Amino acid sequence: MARTRPRLGVFKFSSCDGCQLSLLDCELELLAVTEAVEIAYFLEATRKDMKGPFDITLVEGSVTTPHEAELIHKVRKSTGTLITIGACATSGGIQALKNFKDVKDFIDKVYAHPEYIETLATATPIADHVTVDFELRGCPINKHQLLEVINATLNGRKPVVPKHSECIECKSRGTVCVMVAKGEACLGPVTQAGCGGLCPASHRGCFGCFGPMETPNTAALSERLKALGSAPRDIHRLFQTFNANAPAFRQQAESLEDRV
Amino acid sequence: MSAMPGEKAVIDRERLNDLISILNRQGYTVIGPTMGEGAILYDVVTGIGDLPAGWGDEEEGGRYRPVRRSDQALFGYSKPAQGLKGHLHPARQRLFAAERAGNGFRVLKDEGKAPRYAFLGARACELAAMRVQDKVFDNGAYRDPHYFAKRDDAFIALVTCAQAGGTCFCASMNSGPDATEGFDLKLAELGSTFLIEAGSERGAAILAQLSPRPATDADRQAGVAQIAKARQQSRSMVEGVGPMMAARLEHPHWDEVAKRCMTCGNCTMVCPTCFCTTVEDVTDLAGNNAERWRKWDSCFSVDYSYIHGGAVRSQGAARYRQWITHKLSHWVSQFGVSGCVGCGRCITWCPVGIDITAEAKALGG
Ligand code: SF4
Ligand code: SF4
Ligand code: SF4
Numbered sequence: 001m002a003r004t005r006p007r008l009g010v011f012k013f014s015s016c017d018g019c020q021l022s023l024l025d026c027e028l029e030l031l032a033v034t035e036a037v038e039i040a041y042f043l044e045a046t047r048k049d050m051k052g053p054f055d056i057t058l059v060e061g062s063v064t065t066p067h068e069a070e071l072i073h074k075v076r077k078s079t080g081t082l083i084t085i086g087a088c089a090t091s092g093g094i095q096a097l098k099n100f101k102d103v104k105d106f107i108d109k110v111y112a113h114p115e116y117i118e119t120l121a122t123a124t125p126i127a128d129h130v131t132v133d134f135e136l137r138g139c140p141i142n143k144h145q146l147l148e149v150i151n152a153t154l155n156g157r158k159p160v161v162p163k164h165s166e167c168i169e170c171k172s173r174g175t176v177c178v179m180v181a182k183g184e185a186c187l188g189p190v191t192q193a194g195c196g197g198l199c200p201a202s203h204r205g206c207f208g209c210f211g212p213m214e215t216p217n218t219a220a221l222s223e224r225l226k227a228l229g230s231a232p233r234d235i236h237r238l239f240q241t242f243n244a245n246a247p248a249f250r251q252q253a254e255s256l257e258d259r260v
Numbered sequence: 261m262s263a264m265p266g267e268k269a270v271i272d273r274e275r276l277n278d279l280i281s282i283l284n285r286q287g288y289t290v291i292g293p294t295m296g297e298g299a300i301l302y303d304v305v306t307g308i309g310d311l312p313a314g315w316g317d318e319e320e321g322g323r324y325r326p327v328r329r330s331d332q333a334l335f336g337y338s339k340p341a342q343g344l345k346g347h348l349h350p351a352r353q354r355l356f357a358a359e360r361a362g363n364g365f366r367v368l369k370d371e372g373k374a375p376r377y378a379f380l381g382a383r384a385c386e387l388a389a390m391r392v393q394d395k396v397f398d399n400g401a402y403r404d405p406h407y408f409a410k411r412d413d414a415f416i417a418l419v420t421c422a423q424a425g426g427t428c429f430c431a432s433m434n435s436g437p438d439a440t441e442g443f444d445l446k447l448a449e450l451g452s453t454f455l456i457e458a459g460s461e462r463g464a465a466i467l468a469q470l471s472p473r474p475a476t477d478a479d480r481q482a483g484v485a486q487i488a489k490a491r492q493q494s495r496s497m498v499e500g501v502g503p504m505m506a507a508r509l510e511h512p513h514w515d516e517v518a519k520r521c522m523t524c525g526n527c528t529m530v531c532p533t534c535f536c537t538t539v540e541d542v543t544d545l546a547g548n549n550a551e552r553w554r555k556w557d558s559c560f561s562v563d564y565s566y567i568h569g570g571a572v573r574s575q576g577a578a579r580y581r582q583w584i585t586h587k588l589s590h591w592v593s594q595f596g597v598s599g600c601v602g603c604g605r606c607i608t609w610c611p612v613g614i615d616i617t618a619e620a621k622a623l624g625g
Contacts, residue, residue, distance in 0.1 A: 029545075036545040151545050160540050164525060164561035167611070171529030172351035172556055174301070176341055179611045181298040181324045189524035189611050203297065214562045215576060217522040224322070224612045 006055035006154065009041040011075050013061025013068045014095055014123060018140040019086035020044045020060050025143050033147070036154055052078030056153055059132075062088040062123040064095055069120065069129065076130040081153055084126045085146065087139035087242040091211055094139075095123040096245035123245070134159065139209040139242040142194050162193050163214040166206050169197040178205055185225050185238060190216035190248070211243040218252035232256045268457045269472035270479050273334065276454070277307050279417065279445075280380065282466055288378035288415055291347055299326060299341040305380065312337060319426035319604065321613025335381055335449050338425025339603060343386050343532035344379055348410050349393060355406070355539070355552045365550065374409035380417045382443075384436030385428075385603040387418055389532030391442055395595045396535045406554075415462070418443040420483075421490040427604030429617055432496035435601040438487045448483045455483045495617045497588075497602065498624045505589035508623045509581070517619055518577035520612055525558035527606035527614070528583065533591075533599050536564070559583050584619060 010020055024044065026033060033039075040054060057079035063069050076082060087093050098106065099122045107114045126132055136149050145161055152159035162168075166188035170177065178184040178200050186205030194210040212218075218239065225235050239253040280290050284306070292305035295312040305311060311334040318325045319338065329336045354372075358365045379386075394411065397404035421428075421437040430436030439446065444463030448455040455475055458464035475483075498504065528534040538557035543550045557564055559582045565572040573579045591599030600616065607615045 032545045151543060154545060155543060155547055167524040167526045168529060168558060171526060174342060176297055176299040177609055180322055180609055189522040215523050220520050220522050220612055
């Protein structure tokens with residue numbers, strides 16, 4: 001039975017575009033995607049600027065400007081299923097580092113005409129503003145997981161996107177633990193799986209690109225990293241990267257604040 | 261010399277090359293220890309040159325380092341980072357593929373052929389773990405075809421340990437460092453020779469081709485002394501741990517462990533007896549082709565205990581308790597054996613060094 005093709009919209013907020021690119025990266029599978037859905041709005045791929053409503057919307061990026069804070073409500077109203085993609089959209093991204101500092105101070109220092117800059121004091125995830133149906137993590141997202149989410153949405157089932165630790169991916173692919181065998185600082189035990197274990201397979205610790213796993217014991221990991229010789233400021237920095245604003249990572253960094 | 265099962269002989273270490281080629285000729289892929297990236301790992305070996313000559317290992321809770329030995333021993337380490345589980349019960353296994361057919365679907369014939377494995381250097385604890393998994397995958401009523409396709413025909417050339425690793429406690433679990441059955445060949449490395457005995461007819465047939473000479477009393481005594489040395493282990497499991505655990509289901513210690521445990525699941529992944537899996541279905545976008553995959557899962561993940569409405573074990577304390585009580589207590593009621601063979605991998609590879617023997621002791625106290 002032929003399905004009427006659902007309409008897909010891809011919107012960008014404050015972000016680097018890397019996650020949207022993952023969709024273009026799907027190459028061969030992208031053809032299947034275009035057969036399964038009508039790409040009705042995707043500025044990175046086509047100049048066709050079609051209006052909503054959309055059946056499925058992918059949202060990349062965080063809410064960082066007053067304009068974005070309004071736009072996201074319009075996107076929500078015009079869409080059926082709203083899926084956020086990437087660390088920016090799901091936790092605020094690297095730009096959420098500004099949440100911990102005085103933004104006005106930055107603007108005064110960086111721009112010759114600070115009066116032209118219109119920005120919010122924080123960078124926040126989409127789910128802080130509107131209801132989100134599914135959050136796909138990663139910096140950038142994994143294209144196989146993206147296809148799985150689109151696929152599951154089209155077929156009316158729950159996406160298979162595990163929320164357990166990155167360690168399970170390392171062990172499943174046979175990677176030797178860099179923390180145990182080399183004493184490297186690694187966020188893997190508190191980070192959600194999804195990347196396939198990229199960094200440990202390249203003999204480095206995990207940077208936490210996929211954000212906190214389902215039940216992250218960041219305090220236990222911090223204690224261990226200290227015992228392995230990491231200074232509190234290094235551990236602080238480890239938790240303050242692409243997912244600095246994710247609650248578990250933010251709280252752990254804050255608890256180290258006085259010793260940084 | 262014709263080798264009878266149980267009779268000890270001696271071969272030169274170069275004969276291992278012959279052993280590997282004979283096994284290869286018989287259609288076996290030989291899996292043995294190799295020096296991998298940062299640790300000794302099981303992989304395909306084609307000759308003595310692939311074995312980790314001169315390498316040992318240092319192990320403690322949450323710490324592993326390969327170390328150079330003062331000799332050129334081929335099996336001078338305690339145990340590879342991950343055991344042989346991944347070969348018999350792989351991390352990902354396709355159960356079947358299907359395609360749409362009218363209003364239903366058609367299961368496609370599986371053309372894949374299971375590899376025929378020979379395990380060279382398997383340790384006593386690893387053999388014990390296989391025998392535990394044999395019971396898991398064959399409960400009398402159901403026999404898992406994927407596991408036994410590899411296990412039934414697997415050739416086991418066991419090498420007993422010359423010394424235990426820092427986290428080993430097989431002696432207190434009665435699963436090592438020696439083995440009395442379940443192998444085709446059993447070897448012990450004595451300098452440039454191996455003490456060897458056959459444990460099966462096919463093992464004896466191969467041994468006869470390795471130019472064996474009868475073992476002397478001195479050879480036999482060296483073998484006995486070596487096992488006695490490997491029996492000296494710094495860790496041991498508390499006596500009567502099964503009933504003790506079952507009586508400690510409510511205990512303040514569970515919350516104490518939960519403060520340290522990251523619920524990362526490493527312990528279950530490296531454990532040679534942990535067998536739990538999840539099943540995933542994948543479809544193409546059009547919904548015309550589907551595959552069902554079985555993947556390692558862990559009782560430390562939340563979804564593992566998800567039943568409709570939510571996860572039963574939402575707290576880390578409950579998940580750690582599930583793991584250790586299953587290993588040491590409920591496994592016995594379920595399968596008639598302990599779920600722990602004392603290999604110590606969960607201790608070594610726990611990133612925060614949580615120690616099953618220490619936790620059991622703390623609970624018993
Ligand atoms: S529970 Fe730990 S010591 Fe026991 S068999 Fe499993 S990994 Fe080895
Ligand atoms: S647990 Fe026993 S059999 Fe296993 S490696 Fe250690 S000493 Fe050898
Ligand atoms: S005991 Fe160690 S390896 Fe196991 S889940 Fe807890 S922290 Fe991870």
